[in-house]
Amino acid sequence: MSRAVFHLDHADRKSLAGWAYDVDRPERHIRIIVLDGTEYLTEVTANTFRKDLEVAGIGTGDHAFHLALPSFLQQGPALRLRLIDADARAVLAVITLAADFEPADQLLGRLDEQLQRELGEARAQAEQSLTARTLLDGMLPLLDRLLQAAQPALAESPLPDGPFQAALAAARERFPPVSLREHAEPRVSIIIPVFGKFELTHACLATLSELPDTTPYEVILVDDGSADETLLAPLLIRHMRLLRNQSTLGFLRSCNAGAAMARGEFLYFLNNDTELQPGSLDALVALLEEEPETGVVGSKLINRDGTLQEAGGIILRLADGVNYGRGGDPLDGRFNYRRDADYVSGASLMTRRAVFDQLGGFDEEFLPAYYEDTDYCFRARAAGWRVRYQPRSAVIHLEGGTGGTDLTVGPKRHQVVNARRFLQRWRKVLLGHAPAATTIEVEKDRGAAFRVLFIDATVPTPRQDAGSAAAACHIRLLQRMGAKVALIAASHMGLQGEDGEALQDAGIEVLHHPFAWSVEEVLRRRKDEFDVIYLHRGEVAVRHITTCRALAPKARLVYSVADLHFLRLERQAELGDAGPPPAVVVRRDAEMAAILQADAVIVHSPAEASVLQACAADHVEVVPWAVPLVADGPGHAERQGLLFVGGFRHAPNGDGILWFVQRIWPGLRDMLPELTLTIVGSHMPAEIRALGEQPSITVAGYVEELGPLYAAHRLAVAPLRYGAGLKGKVIEALATGLPCIGTPIAYEGISLPCIGSVQAAGEDEFVLKLAALYEDAAAWDAVRQAGLAFARSEYSEAAVTAGLRRAIGSLEPRGAA
Secondary structure, X not given: OOOEEEEEEEEOXXXXXXXXXXXXXXXXXXXXXXXXXXXXXXXXXXXXXXXXXXXXXXXXXXXXEEEEOOHHHOOEOOEEXXXXXXXXXXXXXXXXXXOEOOOHHHHHHHHHHXXXXXXXXXXXXXXXXXXXXXXXXXXXXXXXXXXXXXXXXXXXXXXXXXXXXXXHHHHHHHOOOEEOXXXXXXXXXXXEEEOOOHHHHHHHHXXXXXOOOOOOEEEEEXXXXXXXXXHHHHHHEEOOEEEEOOOOOOHHHHHHHHHHOOOOOEEEEEOOOEEEOOOHHHHHHHXXXXXXXXXXXXXXXXXXXXXXXXXXXXXOOOOOXXXXXXXXXXXXXXXXXXXXXXXXXXXXXXXXXXXXXXXXXXXXXXOOOOOHHHHHHHHHHHOOOEXXXXXXXXXXXXXXXXXXXXXXXXXXXXXXXXXXXXXXXXXXXXXXXXXXXXXXXXXXXXXXXXXXXXXXXXXXXXXXXXXXXXXXXXXXXXXHOOEEEEEEEOOOOOOOHHHHHHHHHOOOEEEOOOOOOOHHHHHHHHOOOOOEEEEEOHHHHHHHHHHHHHHOOOOEEEEEOOOOHHHHHHHHHHOOOOOOHHHHHHHHHHHHHHHHHOOEXXXXXXXXXXXXXXXXXXXXXXXXXXXXXXXXXXOHHHOOOEEEEOOOOOHHHHHHHHHHHHHHHHHHHHHOOOOOEEEEOOOOOHHHHHHHHOOOEEEEEOOOOOHHHHHHOOEEEEOOOOOOOOOHHHHHHHHOOOOEEEOOOOOOOOOOOOXXXXXXXXXXXXXXHHHHHHHOHHHHHHHHHHHHHHHHHHOOHHHHHHHHHHHHHOOOOOOOO
16 A cells, blocks of 8 residues: 655756655655656656755655656657656656747757768768668657657748758658647557558558548557658658657567557557548447447458458468458448458557557567467457457558568568468367358358348338338347348348448348349359348238248248238228228238248237138247337326327328327317327328328427437327237337327237227227326326336347247248258
C-alpha cells in the first residue's frame, strides 16, 4: 500500500523540481517517470536531500528531485506532461507547458546550416564507400525535431533561398502538403510502417485526410530507414506522429514499435500502399463496438482496377492462404456480409489495444514479415476472441506495392519461409481445415453447424409487415442455433437498400442480381451446400418447392406458411370480395400440394395447425415469432386515443380500418367525444389517407419507430373482418403493454386469459367493450398485465427457438427419389 504526497516547486520547458514522499513507506524513494502524452521522455528518483524538507518532517529530508528536460522540448508546441509513480503506477501530476517557438528566420537559418553540414559529411562518407545512411541515422532525430518545430513558423514566414528551400519546394511540387485531422483523444491509432516509396505514403495519407469518417484518430508513421522524401515527411504531412527506427527493424518490429507509442483503444495497422474509401474507418470501429467478443477485424481489399483482391482470408490444411473472392466483383453478395475469417490481411487490420497487449503484439518468430498477421489472428482466436471480416470497410490495396510479388527475392521470400513456421505451430488446428480450395464456399463458413437457404418473396422488411417480422426473427434465431444463412428474394431479386444491407451486417449472405438470377440458378450452382431450405410464404412454396426437391434432394424442406392464403380467401369470399369460388379451390389445392411436399410445415398459430391437421398434414409445428417486451410504460391516465397499425399491402388491413371508421367510429365518438384515432402503416393508398380529413383522425403513414406511439396511446384496435395466421399488430401491442380491442379474426390463435374483455364480434359489441376498457383504469391495467405475461410466455425467443428446433432438428427428407 502506498500513499504518495507530491509537490512541484518549479516547472518550465527546461527543468522540473519538487519533492515526492510516500507517507505509508517513508523509506521508499519514489521513481518518477515523465511522459509526453503516452510517450516516455525521461525519469528521475526523488532522493536528493533538502534541509527544509527535514525541518518540515518530510521523512529524513531526502525526497527532493531536480530534473533537466531534454533539449528538444525547450521549443515547440504546447506540452502536456504526466508524472507517474513508477512503482505504484499512479499519476502524481499533470503539467501543461505553453508553446514556445523559435523565430522563423533563426530556426530556418539553423536548419539550413545543419543540413548543409550533415549532407556534406554524408557525401564525404559516401565517397569513401560508406553508406550515407550511417551518418543520417545520427542526424535524423535532430532533423525531425527541427522539421516538426518549423511547421508553425513556415506557415507564417517564407523560406529563405538556399539548397533546403529548393529541395523542399521540389518535394512540395510533387507532393502537395497534406493536413490530417488533429484529435486530442484519438480512439484509433493508425500505424503505417514505411520503407521508402513516399509516393505511396503520400497518396495513402492524402486519401485519409479527405475521409468523411467521424472516428477520432491519430496517424503514427514508422520509418524503417527511408532515404527518399520520407525524410521530409514532417514538412509535407501535418498532424502525424513520426517514429524513426534507429536501425532497420523490418515490417513486424516496426508495427510493434508503432503500437508501443499508440494512444487509441483500437490499433489500426495499415499498409502505405492503400487508399481508404469513405466509411471504411468508421465501419471497422462500428463492428468492434457492436461485437464485444470480436478482437480483430479486417477490410474488403480491392485492386486498383476495381476487382476484388480479398474478402477475408482462408487458410487451408497445409497453411496455404486463399484470398477469398480474388478477381470477383466487390458488389457480389457472397463478399458482402460480416463473417468470421481465418485471418484478415495486415494491409488493413484493426484490433483492440487490450487484445494486442494480451497477445504480446506480432510474434517475432515471423521476422521480418509475412504470416505475422495470420498468426496473430490464430492466436487471438485461441485466446477466445473472434476474427471478423467487415465488408463495409472497403480499401484499395496496391498489392505488392511495398514488398513486391516475387516469392524468390526480396522481402517476399520470407512468405515461403514463414509459411513453414506457421504450419509447424498450428498443425493440429489446421487438421480441421480443407486440404484444397475445391469447396471454398463451404470452407469460408467452416464454423457453421448447418447451412440454410432462406427463400422469401422479397427481402424482409420487418418494420413494415408482420410476415417480414416473422422471417427476420426466424433468420436471427437460426443463426443463433449455429446456422449459416443465405437469403434469396425470389420475386424481387435486388438487394433492396437498407433492409438488405441490415441483413448483411447481421451476417446473412443476401443473394441478389446481377450475381444471382433465380432460385433454380442458385441451386444448380450450390445444390450440395444447403442442409435446410426454408421457404417462407405460400407464393414462394407453391412456385419453388418442387424445384428445391429436384435440385437439392438431400436438403430438408421447411415451409413456413406465414398465413394460409386459401383460408384468407375463403373468409374474404364470405364477405363477397374474393373472386369466383373456383379461384379459392385452385389456391387451396396448390398450397396443400406444397405442404405435403415439405419435410416440416411451420404455422404461427394453433388455429392454422388445426386446419392443416384436418387436411391430413401431420408434420406441422406451431412456431410464432418473438416480440420484444416493454414492461415499463405510462399508466392509464398518461395515455389517450386509439392506435391502428398495419401494412396496407395486406388487403385485410385496408378493409378493416375502413370498416372501423365507417361503422364503429361514429358510435364511439357519440360515447367519447374527445376520442382520437391514429392510423399508421406503410404503402398507404389514397382512400386510407383520405380518412385523415375526418375530425380527430390522424393518418401518420409509415413510422420508423413505433415505440413512442405504443406508449402514448391508451388502446390499440384490430378490426379485421377476414384474414388468417397470427396477427402481428395484436401480439406487438400486447408485448408493449398496450391493450388491444379486436375481432375474433384478429385474436385467432391467441388464447389470452382475458380474451372476453378484448375480443368483440360485432359492431355494437366493439363499441361497448372499447368504451368500457378505455374508461376503466383498473380493468385496463389488468388487461395490460395479462397481455404482458402472455407475450412473455408465448412469444419469447426461447419459445420460438424450441419450435424451430422441432421443425428442423429431427425430420428426414420426404420424397427424395
